[in-house]
Amino acid sequence: MAVDYLVIVVYLAGMLAMGWWGMRRARSKSEFLVAGRRLGPVLYSGTMAAIVLGGASTIGGVGLGYQYGLSGAWMVFTIGLGLLALSVFFSARIARLRVFTVSEMLDLRYGGRAGIISGVVMWAYTLMLAVTSTIAYATIFDVLFDIDRTLAIVLGGSIVVAYSTLGGMWSITLTDMVQFVVKTIGVLLLLLPIAVVKAGGFGEMRAQLPTEYFDPLGIGGETLFTYVLIYTFGMLIGQDIWQRVFTARSDRTARWGGTVAGTYCLAYALAGAVIGTAAKVLYPKLASPDDAFASLVKDELPVGVRGLVLAAALAAVMSTSSGALIACATVANNDIWSRLRGIVRPSGEQHDDVKGNRAFILLMGLAVIGTAIALNDVVQALTVAYNLLVGGLLVPILGGLLWKRGTVQGALAAVAVGGLAVVALMAAYGILANEPVSYGLLASLAAYVAVSLATRPTDPAVLAAWRDRLAGRAPASAPESVSEQVPAAQ
Numbered sequence: 389m390a391v392d393y394l395v396i397v398v399y400l401a402g403m404l405a406m407g408w409w410g411m412r413r414a415r416s417k418s419e420f421l422v423a424g425r426r427l428g429p430v431l432y433s434g435t436m437a438a439i440v441l442g443g444a445s446t447i448g449g450v451g452l453g454y455q456y457g458l459s460g461a462w463m464v465f466t467i468g469l470g471l472l473a474l475s476v477f478f479s480a481r482i483a484r485l486r487v488f489t490v491s492e493m494l495d496l497r498y499g500g501r502a503g504i505i506s507g508v509v510m511w512a513y514t515l516m517l518a519v520t521s522t523i524a525y526a527t528i529f530d531v532l533f534d535i536d537r538t539l540a541i542v543l544g545g546s547i548v549v550a551y552s553t554l555g556g557m558w559s560i561t562l563t564d565m566v567q568f569v570v571k572t573i574g575v576l577l578l579l580l581p582i583a584v585v586k587a588g589g590f591g592e593m594r595a596q597l598p599t600e601y602f603d604p605l606g607i608g609g610e611t612l613f614t615y616v617l618i619y620t621f622g623m624l625i626g627q628d629i630w631q632r633v634f635t636a637r638s639d640r641t642a643r644w645g646g647t648v649a650g651t652y653c654l655a656y657a658l659a660g661a662v663i664g665t666a667a668k669v670l671y672p673k674l675a676s677p678d679d680a681f682a683s684l685v686k687d688e689l690p691v692g693v694r695g696l697v698l699a700a701a702l703a704a705v706m707s708t709s710s711g712a713l714i715a716c717a718t719v720a721n722n723d724i725w726s727r728l729r730g731i732v733r734p735s736g737e738q739h740d741d742v743k744g745n746r747a748f749i750l751l752m753g754l755a756v757i758g759t760a761i762a763l764n765d766v767v768q769a770l771t772v773a774y775n776l777l778v779g780g781l782l783v784p785i786l787g788g789l790l791w792k793r794g795t796v797q798g799a800l801a802a803v804a805v806g807g808l809a810v811v812a813l814m815a816a817y818g819i820l821a822n823e824p825v826s827y828g829l830l831a832s833l834a835a836y837v838a839v840s841l842a843t844r845p846t847d848p849a850v851l852a853a854w855r856d857r858l859a860g861r862a863p864a865s866a867p868e869s870v871s872e873q874v875p876a877a878q
Contacts, residue, residue, distance in 0.1 A: 393533075395695030399570070399702065403551055406562040410555020420556035420742045421488050421718055422634040431565055432645035435707075436632050437652045438564035438571075440467055440623065442708025443524030446575065446701055449657065450684075451677035453664020457601025461661035466615040468653030470623025475646025478789060480639035482630060484860040490627050490785065491723040496857060497788035498796035499850030505803050507723030509780050510627045514716035515756065516773035517628065521709035522548075522760040528701050541760050544705070549753030552710045553746055557635060560710045567703030574700025578693055579684065580659045586688050587666035596669045614822045617829065618774045625777065625785045628708075628715040639860075713756060717748040768819045779810035779828030783836045791840075792851060798840030806832025 414420040427435070445464045452460030487493050491507045525544025526537040535543075551559045587593050593601075600606045623629055636642035667680035670688070674680060685697055721744060763769060783806065784799035810828035817823045 391692045392695030392698065395692065396699055396702070399699045400547055402566065403547060403563050403706065406566070407551025407554040407559040410551070410559030410562055412555075413558045414556045414742060417488075417741055417745065419558060420745055421714070422631060423557040423561050425483075425486065425635060426637045427561065427635045427641065428637055429641050429645045429648075431561060432632075432636050432641050433648040433652075434568040435561050435564040435635075436471070436629075436646055437649035437656075438568040438703070438707035439628060439632055439711035440471055440649070440653060440708075441571070441656055441704055442521050443701070443705040444520065444708075445653075445656065446571070446660065446704040447524060447678055447681045449660030450664040450667065450681040451679075452607075453661035454667050454674070454680035455664070455677040456607045456661075457597065457603070457665050457668075458658075458661050459604055459607035460664055461657040462607055462612050463615050463619065464657035464660060465654060466612075466619040467623060468650045468657060469616075470620035470650075471629070471646060471653055472650035473620065474624050474629065474633070475643055475650055478624065479633050479636070479642035479646050481789065481858050482633045483636045483639060483642040485857050486634075488631070488634065489719055489723050490625065490630050490781070491719070493630075494784060494788060494799060497846075497850075497854050498784075498794070498799050499847055504724060504727045505800065506781055506784070507719050507727070509776050509803065509807060511716060511719045511724060513773040513777040514627055514712050514719060515752070515759070516769050517626075518709055518712035518716055518752075518756045519759045519763060520770045521705050521712060522756055523763070524705045525702075528698060528705065538761050542757060544702070545709070545753065545757040545760065548706055548709045548713065549750065549757070552713050553749045553753065556742075556745065556749070557631070557714060560714060561635065563710065564707045567707045570696070570703040571700040574697040574703070575663075576656070576659050579689070579697050579700075580663055582689060582693070583663045583666035583670075583684055586684075587669040593665055593669050597665065601665055601668070610822060614825070617825050618771075618778060621778050621782050622774055625781050626715075627719055628711045631715050631718065632711070709756075713753055714749060716756070717745065717752040720752055721745055721748040771819055772814065775810045775814065775825045775828065776807055779825055779832055780804075780807035782806075782829060783832040787836055787840075793840055793845060794836065795840045795843045795846050797843040798836045798838075801839040802832040802836035805835035 416424075418424050441464070445467065449460070449464045452463055454460070482493070485493055485496065487496065489507070490510055491504070494506055522541055522545045526540040529535055529540035529543060533540075551563060555562075584590065584593075588596075605612070633642055633646070636645065663684070664677070664680050667674075667684050671680065671683050674683060681701065685694055685701075689697055721741075725748070780803045783802045784794070787794040787802070788799065806828050809831040810824045813824035813827055814821070
């Protein structure tokens with residue numbers, strides 16, 4: 389294992405080095421939180437693919453392939469579909485808003501203080517997303533070093549917190565690009581063909597497994613519908629995803645770079661399902677489907693390749709963890725803490741607070757590590773977060789982008805009714821049931837439309853300012869940072 393250890397150590401050291409380098413570039417709020425809004429198509433598409441494809445998409449995607457066969461690809465596939473929809477239909481408008489958070493967008497659109505309520509919901513979602521990714525370190529480091537779960541979480545989490553705190557979005561962008569390359573090589577180019585060959589090829593896989601393993605809809609229509617509601621719609625409104633859109637240097641970069649990343653997700657989904665199907669042939673009686681990835685890596689890969697594939701798994705986890713961490717800290721500082729202190733500035737007003745945002749990343753990082761150590765049932769916790777996100781925020785966000793008659797009262801009613809309905813339905817049907825997010829979304833939509841129609845339309849001046857921002861006509865104010873005058877990163 390010495391060669392494998394060396395590969396991992398070099399990889400982790402490289403992540404820290406990029407964090408240190410990123411610190412030199414992150415000298416303003418815009419640079420620290422959104423990389424100066426100047427990423428070119430190569431960096432943008434690579435880092436966007438990296439953040440949406442985390443440990444759940446890699447280890448969990450292989451596990452679903454082990455359990456359901458090729459139809460196990462649908463979870464990651466719906467993530468890719470959501471990213472494609474966001475990129476084609478909404479990303480250009482989102483990028484032109486030149487804000488830092490989803491809640492700032494809501495305040496711009498509705499002209500009211502919807503931000504702090506939506507901020508609390510978004511903070512819970514991003515926190516649990518970061519926690520889930522952090523817990524995945526325990527699985528990977530167990531394969532590598534056979535170390536205690538708590539120590540594995542602290543080790544992996546500390547590295548992510550360190551480089552994220554040092555350089556903010558610049559460090560995360562650079563590390564994500566490396567992680568994108570590493571997991572492309574490790575999962576698509578190495579683990580996928582090796583697993584298929586070890587299983588005897590597709591012919592042998594078909595002979596050994598039931599026919600439903602090769603049924604594209606074998607996972608079930610109800611499960612597929614739930615994946616669309618949670619993951620496809622979740623991609624449209626998550627702060628972690630929007631914060632990446634804010635880094636694009638132009639409308640074209642946001643649209644086409646995101647389309648490339650979404651297409652990559654579709655290929656990654658199919659690869660994970662095929663790897664899991666091959667693992668079912670090789671290990672027909674694993675205790676848990678999620679053990680399929682670790683079993684393949686431990687037993688089937690040669691020295692050196694094993695280290696690279698484990699580095700790919702670490703890359704998948706770290707990219708999502710760091711993206712969720714900076715999103716969580718941005719929401720906590722800008723949408724919750726600043727508002728509670730009464731520091732609410734107009735969107736165009738300049739206030740570079742790199743130290744404050746860096747402190748919040750460190751604080752949220754410690755909270756993520758502590759929660760990951762204490763938490764047992766991650767699936768339930770993440771389901772709660774996604775249900776609240778989609779049930780409470782999807783309607784007011786998309787409504788604000790698509791329906792000019794929506795009002796701030798309607799948006800607040802949608803968040804409150806949708807959120808409460810989701811909580812009540814989870815208590816009645818169970819956290820993992822399909823009904824909470826479906827019925828909660830309908831309740832949120834009904835409240836939004838009814839209350840918006842029953843209240844006075846949004847002030848025409850607010851709508852005019854909103855249309856100017858959507859069109860890219862930013863208010864007359866100084867640039868967010870001098871670096872925005874610098875040529876964009878490729």
